[in-house]
Amino acid sequence: MKLNEWKAGEFELTWLKGGLTQLDGGAMFGVVPKPLWSKRYPSNELNQVPLRADPILVFAHGKRILIESGMGNDRLTDKQKRNFGLVEESQLVESLASKGLTPDDIDIVIMTHMHYDHANGLVSAKDGQLVSTFSKAVIYVQELEWAEMREPNIRSRNTYWEENWRPIEHQVQTYAESMEVLPGISLHHTGGHSHGHAIVRMESGGQLILHMADIMPTHAHQNSLWVMAYDDYPMTSIFAKEEWIKEGIRQGAWFTFYHDALYRVVKWNEAGELMEHIEVEK
Template identity: 60%
Template structure:
């Protein structure tokens, strides 16, 4: 498992599963000859997209960023449509760190689309139960409201199987939420309730822009997904927060990138430092 230190805060990537989604959808209006140079596609025009949560231990608390793809929840049709080649091994990843799901104190959900939220619950004796029963689940109020009352478009990704069993654990925030060196900020864009996460400690910084910048190949502020509900909000937020983070020489961390866990970019837009994902 790959790890990155931000001051005294350590980030460790866990195994949350693997999807393969349509490259055109992931890069929106960007022509394939451009995006495929940065992120290759297979013969079906799919690109490899992990769903790997980040474990953070801070101030004596065990935290997760996102929850992975889950295991045993998707139908054969869903597994096929989402190009799932591997379901989550999140509990085994935690075990390798000497932890159980019951020891997780916080889960930071940038948004609650299925590929981020399926790992929150699991089937036990025919009923969905919380995988992390003692965790406080932090997400924006806008996201939590839509999760429970999705619209005609978002109902395809906001599933009751992923929220009903954990409803009493969710602590929604309005615009900003902070705990020690960790801050979540509501941005909108990819979803109306989408948030980003920042870690600042010891003069160092990491920014997790989640699905506003799903992979290193989404660095260009105009390269946004066809999946984004509010693409102009995505562009605005990417421009604002990318500039802010670049000025602080921040690491950009990823949940979906098949090649990098984190990168730093120079002023010329080239990667100057990176933590590669073991493939």
């Protein structure tokens, strides 16, 4: 199994295969007209765009950290598979095995938010029951996100599923505005895509990495105004992107992705031009 691997300072990153969906391009790019976004990102004849759901395995300070959890396996009905455009289910266990690991070897799981396409992989079916996939890990979730996960509103109940939090609630640790998980790895609440959405900042050996999660789901969403129709609070997304992306570019940051079907990591110059990148391993 071919997996993208990359080292930044002392941190080693590996993208695992967490699934592939195809969602409506109009929803993914909001009010941006197709003639504009289609120059930056591919679509099919149904106007669907490919979106990976690939967790990032990070080796840091002797710990094995997972950012997001993938689409999971056997977690969607046939109707949901059609509606969500599921093309490929998770191969996370197989991906870990190729690294000589099992889900029990994961020490920490970082969840930027708890929408189904990020959280389904937290739970697995075993002997007719749903159980925690990463049974020995601490799972970090922003406190507003965790609260809404358990008591979703009329809009969010379609993406926050009780079966994705019940089996793992004893493992969850929450935080408010920010927290340092390990030296050089910190979580920061942004809101925007969801009320409790957060991003991940990593720094090692003079290398800065920003994982913007779903306020910049693909490299084509670099423009602060290009936000998804899926965002609950689009203006909050815009303000967070203005703050984090522009400052990150000024500092020479690398940007990593969970959903991008073309690139794993990119670096832009201050003119917004793509300077360096790693393509998704096919």
